[in-house]
Amino acid sequence: MQSLKNHFLMAMPHLEDPNFAGSLSYLCDHDDNGTMGVIVNRPLELTLDALFEQLELGGEASPYRNAPVYYGGPVHKDRGFILHRGTSDVWDSSIQVAEGIALTTSMDMLQALAAGEGPEQFLVCLGCAGWESGQLETELMDNAWLTVEGRADILFEVPPEQRLSAAAGILGIDLNLMTREAGHS
Numbered sequence: 001m002q003s004l005k006n007h008f009l010m011a012m013p014h015l016e017d018p019n020f021a022g023s024l025s026y027l028c029d030h031d032d033n034g035t036m037g038v039i040v041n042r043p044l045e046l047t048l049d050a051l052f053e054q055l056e057l058g059g060e061a062s063p064y065r066n067a068p069v070y071y072g073g074p075v076h077k078d079r080g081f082i083l084h085r086g087t088s089d090v091w092d093s094s095i096q097v098a099e100g101i102a103l104t105t106s107m108d109m110l111q112a113l114a115a116g117e118g119p120e121q122f123l124v125c126l127g128c129a130g131w132e133s134g135q136l137e138t139e140l141m142d143n144a145w146l147t148v149e150g151r152a153d154i155l156f157e158v159p160p161e162q163r164l165s166a167a168a169g170i171l172g173i174d175l176n177l178m179t180r181e182a183g184h185s
Helices: 048-054 107-114 135-141 152-156 160-170
Strands: 007-011 024-031 034-039 043-047 068-071 075-085 094-098 101-104 122-132 145-149
Touching: 007 160, 024 094, 024 160, 034 068, 034 135, 043 048, 048 068, 048 107, 075 107, 075 152, 107 122, 122 135, 122 152, 135 145, 145 160, 152 160
Parallel strands: 068 122
Antiparallel strands: 007 024, 007 145, 024 034, 034 122, 043 068, 075 101, 075 122, 094 101
C-alpha cells in the first residue's frame, strides 16, 4: 500500500469506537512500522492559557492564549503534539510531514508560543493516534475509514466542527448521507 502520510483519515459513520467516532485525523507518519497521526477536529475545554499556566511558561501577553487545545488521540495523552505550518528545521523534535506542514513535540515550540512567537498557524494536541503495522490497512479493508490527501487550508483555516465535512467534500461525499451499515458486494 502507498504511504498515507499527509492524508486525512475520516471515520465512517458506523465507526463507534468513542476515541474515533466522528473524527478527522491527520496522518503524520505511515510506513512498515505502523501509522501515527493526530485527531484535528476535537477541541478540548482547555486553552493554551491554561496549558501555559500548568507548564509555568508565562504567556500572559501571548496572542495565542485563547487558542484551543485538541484531543489528539488515545495514545500518549500526557504529551503535546503541535501540528503547524512551516518547516521542522527550526524546532527540536520536529518532523516535516509535507511541504509547509510539520509536527513538533518539543517544549521549545510551546515556549515560543507563550512568548507570542513561533508559527501563526498551529494546532496543539494532547495525545496522538497510533496503529501497529498492518492494523490501519485492516481497518481500511473493513470500511472503518475513508482517506484523502491532506490539505493545510482544512487543517488551519476551517473551523474544527467543519473539518470532517470539508475533508469528505474533497471526495464529493456528504458523510451525513451515508448509512451506518457497511456492506460488501
